[in-house]
Amino acid sequence: MLKKYVIAIVLFLVQNVVFAQSKGIILGNLKDKNTQEIIFPGTVILEGTEYKTTTDFDGNYKLEVPVGTYNVKAIYSGYVSLIKYNIIVSSGNAQVVNFEMEVVSSQLSEVTVSNDKSKSAVATDMITPLSVQQLTTEEIKSNPGGNFDVSRVIQTLPGVGSSAGGAARNDIIIRGGAPNENVYYLDGIEIPVLNHFQTQGSSGGAQGILNVSFIEDVRLTSSAFDARYDNALASTFVIKQRDGNPERISGNVRAGFTEAVLTLEGLISKKTTFLASARKSYLDFLFGLIDLPIRPNFYDFQYKVTHKIDEKTTLTAIGLGAIDRFTFATTKSSTPENVFITRSQPYINQWNYTTGFNLKRKVKKGYMNFAISRNMFNNQLDKFVSGEKIESDRTFKLVSQEIENKFRFDINKFIDGWKITAGVSA
Structure with a gap:
């Protein structure tokens, strides 16, 4: 009799666990793109299903749905509806999907076209739609051959080229501009180093540093740059990160053929969330194992902490860093000539970091940003006669460092359909 009760309890628990694992969570918020004001009560639906909900007073929403892939649509009267495609919902971590919506343009009831030969026609395009391309995190993850690397996926976009190194490097060439003529911004903070084993004076490297799980979207602009993004000659890349899960601590591990990544996210307090990751x-x-003479190795780290000071003010801290090592070894089949050539090559030791704070303050019909940051890139080359890294055998040493401290302030207003941006940087 006792055995039957035990079996019944076990089956009940297993059934509950299986049911729990078949459900996942989608959560996020709706904001006005131009003023950053919350949208309430906006509606969020999953296309092709009966699942839908509305945002609360803070513009937040939450849906508990069966695991699977969905198209998530945000709707609010007077705003252009938005759809985010192929959102994968799993039972492990909540899927954070945020929307920034734009006001619907005014519609004219009637347009009359007339010809006046005494006047000349002038075409003015303040923003060229064809010069702006955008990628979501799901598009980056699902890109064939992208290997979860933002730079490699960007290279597949129309009008974007790569260097002569082909797949070996992540150099991005836009409209014939040099790779170092692109400017990258991560949550409003400029990041000069985006790749591992980066060539000094360029922006490309063998492997991207950014964790795709952090990214909400990437916006590439190849002309008509926004006034707040200075020093861009070829293009600007504005990378926006999502916030951490505001409900609970969660994480995931991704192990591939060449690397392993640990990502954690969650809440520190009621008003503070975090994202953190490490990769080796x-x-x-x-x-x-396959007896090659080269021995590349790298680590990288990334974090974001978001603290909501009050209803109008948010403080964000971000950090990004990497350590790169490139050495050589003697193989089993090495000839004396091979050993000599290998030892004549310098070992590469690099490390870099970017850290900064961004304070966003909502104002009437707009918002302000205050950003301070520091970045450093250390590049060291070492060469030894014996190849054993003995100081007495050293024949060459080069240490080069690039350090920047930056401050930027900008104010953005949206008045009667006009967007006005002004600011200073140093």
Whole structure:
């Protein structure tokens, strides 16, 4: 009799666990794109299903749905409806999907076209739609051959080229401009180093640093740059990160053929959330197994902390860093000539970081940003006669450092259909 009760309890628990694992959560918020004001009561629906909900007084929403892939649509009267496609919902971590909506343009009831030969026609295009391209995190993750690398996915966009190194490097060439003529912004903070094993004076490298799980969207502009993004000659890349899960601490581990990544997110307090990740490659171990003379290895770290000071003010802290090592080893089949050539090559030791704070304050019909940041890139080359890294055998050493401290302020107003931006940077 006792055995039957035990079996019944076990089956009941297993059924509950299976049911719980078949459900996932989609949550996020709706905001006005131009003023950053919350949208209430906006409606969020899953296309092709009966699931829908409305935002609360803070512009937030939450849906508990079966695991699967959905198209999430945001609707609010007077605003252009938005759809985010192929949102994957799993039972492990909540899927954060935010929307920034634009006001519907005024519609004319009637337009009359007339010809006046005494006047000349002048075409004015303040913003060229064809010069702006945008990628979501799902598009980056699902891109064939992208390998969860933002730079590689961007190289597949129309009008974007790569360097002569092909797949070996992440150099981005826009309209014939050099790779170092692109400017990258992460949540309003300029990041000069975006790749591992980056060539000094360029922006490309062998592998991207950014964790795709952090990214909400990437916006590429190849002309008509926004006034607040200075020093751009070829293009600007504005990378927006999402906030951490505001309900609970969660995480995931992704292990691939060449690297492993740990990502954690959650709430620190009622008004503070965080995202953090660390990645380590094991290319040196794999190359050793197949007896190659090169031994590349890298680490990278990334975090974002968001604190809501009050209803109108938000403080964000971000950080991004990497450590790169490139050494050589003697293989089993190495000839004396091969050993000599290998030892004549310098070892590469690089590390870099970017850290900063961004304070966003809502004002009437707009918002202000105050950003301070510091970035540093350390590049060191070492060469030894024996190849054993013995100081007495050193024949070459080069250490180069680039350090920048930056401040930027901008104010953005949206008045009667006109967008006005002004600011200073140093």
